Amino acid sequence: INSGALGSSFGIRSTGNAEINSNIISQGFVNLANSNEVTGFIAAGNGLTIGSSAVLNGNVDVIGDVSIGGGTLNGLLTYLSGANISVPNGFNTVAGSPQIPGAPVMPTITDFSGYNTVGQPAITGSQVLTPGQIYGEVDLKGKSTITFDGPGIYVFKSITAAGNNNKFVFGFN
Numbered sequence: 724i725n726s727g728a729l730g731s732s733f734g735i736r737s738t739g740n741a742e743i744n745s746n747i748i749s750q751g752f753v754n755l756a757n758s759n760e761v762t763g764f765i766a767a768g769n770g771l772t773i774g775s776s777a778v779l780n781g782n783v784d785v786i787g788d789v790s791i792g793g794g795t796l797n798g799l800l801t802y803l804s805g806a807n808i809s810v811p812n813g814f815n816t817v818a819g820s821p822q823i824p825g826a827p828v829m830p831t832i833t834d835f836s837g838y839n840t841v842g843q844p845a846i847t848g849s850q851v852l853t854p855g856q857i858y859g860e861v862d863l864k865g866k867s868t869i870t871f872d873g874p875g876i877y878v879f880k881s882i883t884a885a886g887n888n889n890k891f892v893f894g895f896n
Contacts, residue, residue: 728763732826746781748824753785757792764798768823784821833876840880852877863889870894 724743729735734751737743737759746763747753753767757774763781765771770787773779777794788807789800796814804818843859849868852858854875861869861879865886871877874895884891 730826734769748826750823750826752787766821766823784823786821786823835878838878840878843880865889868892 724741724745726745728746728748729743730748732750734754735747735749736752736754737756739756740758741755742760744762747761747765747767749766750768752770752772753765754771755761755773755777758776759773760778761780765779765781765783765785767783767785767787771783771785771789771791773791773794775793777791777796779794779796779798782798783796783800785800785802785806787803789802789810790807791810791814793811796810798815800810800814800816801819801821802808802816803821806818808816810816838857840857840859843857845860845862846852846858846869847862847864847867851870851872853872854877857878859880861882861884863869863884863886866888867884868890870892872894
């Protein structure tokens, strides 16, 4: 992940090596596997678990228990007093008042029932899509890139992205 922020009201989990050049904000748990690198800050509202060989380049704020198997922290870990804390020696930690940002307000859900996707061809590989069109099924098997060419409404029957290395590129100009 190259920019922006990851957010969830429930939880965020990685299952393998990841390089995350963004903030991670969860009102729930954050659970990162071994060898994860995070450039931004991490905010977890219900506990934090990180495997070994972590590289954390920002501050970490946690409400709940904290377990980090190993790695480096180039920031400050702030947790609530009374939490169970298990971190490597040398981590800069403080019992205090962790700051967990709230989730953004979501826009009103648009009613798409008036759009008919019947008869639209399936998209099975890399393609540039334009707004204002109605598309059928997107069924990617791997190594495909779908580029959204500008802001607007894109209507699909369904989207399935199986396999590895599928990308969705948002070119909002």
